[in-house]
Amino acid sequence: MKRRKSVLQDRSSKEYRCKRLFRNNWSGWLLMLPGLILFTFFVWAPLAQNIVMSFCDVKGFTIEGFNFFENYKRVFSDPMFVKALSNTFQYIFWSIIIGFLLPIFLGLLLSEVVHFKGLFRLGIYFPSIASGMAVAIMWSYLFDPNPGAVLNQLLTALGLPVSQFLSNQSLTIPLIVITMTWRGAGATVLIYLSALQNIDNSQYEAARMDGAGMWSRIRYVTLPHIAPTIRMLFILQIISVFQVFYEPLVMTGGGPDGASVSLLLLSYKYFFDSMDAGASAAVGVILSVIIISLTVVYLKLSNPKKEKK
Numbered sequence: 001m002k003r004r005k006s007v008l009q010d011r012s013s014k015e016y017r018c019k020r021l022f023r024n025n026w027s028g029w030l031l032m033l034p035g036l037i038l039f040t041f042f043v044w045a046p047l048a049q050n051i052v053m054s055f056c057d058v059k060g061f062t063i064e065g066f067n068f069f070e071n072y073k074r075v076f077s078d079p080m081f082v083k084a085l086s087n088t089f090q091y092i093f094w095s096i097i098i099g100f101l102l103p104i105f106l107g108l109l110l111s112e113v114v115h116f117k118g119l120f121r122l123g124i125y126f127p128s129i130a131s132g133m134a135v136a137i138m139w140s141y142l143f144d145p146n147p148g149a150v151l152n153q154l155l156t157a158l159g160l161p162v163s164q165f166l167s168n169q170s171l172t173i174p175l176i177v178i179t180m181t182w183r184g185a186g187a188t189v190l191i192y193l194s195a196l197q198n199i200d201n202s203q204y205e206a207a208r209m210d211g212a213g214m215w216s217r218i219r220y221v222t223l224p225h226i227a228p229t230i231r232m233l234f235i236l237q238i239i240s241v242f243q244v245f246y247e248p249l250v251m252t253g254g255g256p257d258g259a260s261v262s263l264l265l266l267s268y269k270y271f272f273d274s275m276d277a278g279a280s281a282a283v284g285v286i287l288s289v290i291i292i293s294l295t296v297v298y299l300k301l302s303n304p305k306k307e308k309k
Helices: 002-024 026-054 070-076 079-111 117-129 132-142 150-157 169-197 201-209 214-241 246-251 263-272 277-302
Strands: 056-059 062-066
Touching (some): 026 277, 056 277, 070 277, 079 117, 079 214, 079 263, 117 169, 132 150, 132 246, 169 214, 169 246, 201 214, 214 277, 263 277
Antiparallel strands (some): 056 062
């Protein structure tokens, strides 16, 4: 009887707190309402429709009936899906080698700058304000394999052989990652710089007094303090790389021979090239499951475990 009363009291207290939360913050809810409506209309509704379409036989946008897992079977049996999945992991590998380590190095370097620090910050961040499509088009001109292209002319002037650049299957993904890094590294560098500036200088002074050199200070003082930031940005970068789309679309069209096609670009090609909305939706669901799984990992890493009492 006492247990039943406590359960009823807990329920009533929760209902009271919910009512009080809405009553005391009704103006905030009204401000959020337009955003929630737009978010539901443009995000949740298309997402639900995409999930339904992935289990259906679709002609254009018309659902003609359920086919259960047939779309997924066709996708998994398609060699291009295996290629796109492999390419996506190559994007992740090169983004870690190029796009993840470079901002850490630039953040450490910029934190040691004394003069013109604001100018250097502006210069590093400036590419981030450019349109992603414009950046992809600009770098596609630079990496054009034509002998008369910009970089090939420079190589010729230096007496070096011309390069195939984006036409070379082994260079395509690294060059696209360089493009992505050039545009996105500036914002990441500023995040690292902010974390570095929060380190107490007295710890560096104590390390110097103990005879620690530059590398020892970086290893035992700097890196432990910015480790949470590194961990967070590492997971977020992997999640963002899984969504790479317009860079390979604009720079290579997914070629040569599918060497740069990503999962999101494959979903686009299924629909607009093959008019196969069911397979396109299935790839989108698979990609969503991967990203949600990575998000769960991120949340587990970002939330410290509660100490046991």
